[in-house]
Amino acid sequence: MARLLALLGSINIGGNRVKMVDLKAAFAEEGFKELVTVAASGNLILSDERDPVYIEKQLERVLADRFKFNSCVMVRTKEQVQTAVDDNPFHGTGPEHGSDKMVHSIFLSQQPDQARFDALLEEHSTKGSERLALGDRVLYLDYVHGVGVSDLSSKFLERRLGCKGTARNMNSLKNIISKMA
Incomplete structure (x- = not known):
């Protein structure tokens, strides 16, 4: 599986407070694998073979549904x-x-x-x-x-x-x- 970085915008700024352990747990419940958070600012490393645009939309949906705020998510490979x-x-x-x-x-x-x-x-x-x-x-x-x-x-x-x-x-x-x- 490809290692990807999901960059979550506006995490732990502007009132969008969430603990990384809670973020990681919510995404794991949605089926995302091998999750690693880096710092408390919305950096999530994961393994996935799905289309990056699909992953972005799924992560944005989880943030809206579970944490009640909208965030843009950008998914990139290590090379990118x-x-x-x-x-x-x-x-x-x-x-x-x-x-x-x-x-x-x-x-x-x-x-x-x-x-x-x-x-x-x-x-x-x-x-x-x-x-x-x-x-x-x-x-x-x-x-x-x-x-x-x-x-x-x-x-x-x-x-x-x-x-x-x-x-x-x-x-x-x-x-x-x-x-x-």
């Missing part, structure tokens, strides 16, 4: 997660790269239209110091001075790009990848 780290142009060593805490890969529900991304870049060019780049169903973002002081909230990005997303910083992604081995 590794690519989201390796291809992030703001991650690496040297003065031109951001810190692993500030550099994020935002996993997107679909590939945004290039024109929408270009409009986002244009609109934001005079507003903040954050750096953005677009990958394959991933938005790369260096928050530079921190997420809390940025105008680039998840809701703002969703409206501008026309798709949902859930972000993880480089520290989290490296930890997740090590657990997926």
